[in-house]
Amino acid sequence: MDFDQLKQDIIEYSKEIGIDKIGFTTADSFSEMKNRLIRQEILGYQSGFEEKDIEKRVDPSLIFDGPKSIIAIALAYPSRMKDAPQSKRGERRGIFCRASWGTDYHHVLRDRLATLEDYIVSRVPQARFKSMVDTGELVDRAVAERAGIGWSGKNCSIITPEFGSYVYLGEMVTNLPFEPDEPMEDQCGTCNKCVDVCPTGALIEGGQLDAQKCIAFLTQTKGFLADEYRVKLGNRLYGCDTCQTVCPENKGKDFHFHKEMEPDPEIAKPLLKPLLTISNREFKERYGHVSGSWRGKKPIQRNAIIALAHYKDETAIEDLIEVMKNDVRPVMRGTAAWALGKIGGSEAEEALLTQQVIEEDDEVLAEIEKGMVMLAPDAG
Known part of the structure; x- marks a missing residue:
């Protein structure tokens, strides 16, 4: 042969x-x-x-x-x-990487x-x-x-x-013996832009990643997101492209070779508020074909709540109160409470005070407390 x-x-x-x-x-x-x-x-x-x-x-x-x-x-x-x-x-929107x-x-x-x-x-x-x-x-x-x-x-x-x-x-x-190709020489040189701008410092040095800090990883976790990372998340629902978008080698690179890879703008950049109440079935039907759905709807919903807080979207207060009061998942209730504190206002404050009396989960109560602290006049 x-x-x-x-x-x-x-x-x-x-x-x-x-x-x-x-x-x-x-x-x-x-x-x-x-x-x-x-x-x-x-x-x-x-x-x-x-x-x-x-x-x-x-x-x-x-x-x-x-x-x-x-x-x-x-x-x-x-x-x-x-x-x-x-x-x-x-009509605030999130983004999939x-x-x-x-x-x-x-x-x-x-x-x-x-x-x-x-x-x-x-x-x-x-x-x-x-x-x-x-x-x-x-x-x-x-x-x-x-x-x-x-x-x-x-x-x-x-x-x-x-x-x-x-x-x-x-x-x-x-099992076929093909002649190997030559590896390519590193061409990053002294450029360090990706390391310098990584939102969480996850790129420890060139070529080494602390996945535990990487936003792309954090968006896929299902528990409470640490406070230090919530403020870094922005409107990201899944993944992070920062280290790619700043790379000089990516400047002007945009290829549309494969029809399957073309994004539906309403899926790739969806409205945030509808995500808060989407059912499992609806989520699977709407987002099941994209790679960002593999962990289910929970991380996406949590990230949507954080994104609404990032925007300080006052029009989402009623939706977030509903989540805080009625969602059976402590992560959602607690994150919504934190978001209400972040957005602020008398309606958010009243809802937090009311929920504080009836909430039984310790982690959610801790998030309500965080929200109350942010609402304080001298919170800065």
Whole structure:
């Protein structure tokens, strides 16, 4: 079998099926990444969403029998929304990060990888694969970096010369021996913009992320958000793009190659108040197709409450009072109480005083107290 020719044929076919960039690397262990992951674990920087076994994250032979190569793919996604609705008084809006625009990228990339698998099997019937997108054992960024897709930026994203860091990544471990591509040299240089502007200081240094502080991670948590992060959240409902939008390599980069990735403006930038009362069924029907829905409606609703507080939206006071009084979830009641204090006004104060008498949950009572403190004349 002429694997060099097959590699070229795969590259050409990948373009036909909507893969924007493809690279090949060995199935050797990712030793440098192993050291990074161990350090992350020691420092407590992991999000908790990762594969727990570090060895599986860096050694393809532990997750695939007889690996010879890994094929990495990248698909470019849009950075700008067409006809984005404006947020205005009484109609304040939240925002989903760009990686949650359009159809869930896990489905899009898995479809491309499955199509590529079918093609390779048609050429080599004995070919075997294990394809992954984001939730697999291997570290997508490490694979893409070694396969020459791009370099690993200080913002902890793969940055490609063609598309910047606005790319989704996936990979395919296979038993076929392809010639590896050359990794790309780091091109961030002395630029430190992403590290300097990270809202929470989650980028500790170039290429190292404390996921516990990262807004993209925090928006996906389900409990009470620490006070220090609430003020940083802004109107973000899911994810954070700050470290991408400030990157010089992303300037002018906006690609609309894939219809599935085009955002519905009313989904990507939704009105906040309707989110407070959306049912599970409605949430699934409306948002279930986007990647930002994977944790369910609870984090999105909590973040919507914080966003209304960020805007100091007085038109939301009645809605927030309703949540504080009647929502069965303490996180929602408590966050609504805090938001009422943040927005202020006599109606909010009266509602907090009334709820303080009847509320039985200690955490919610603590949030009511925070709200009352913010309402005090000398609260600043």
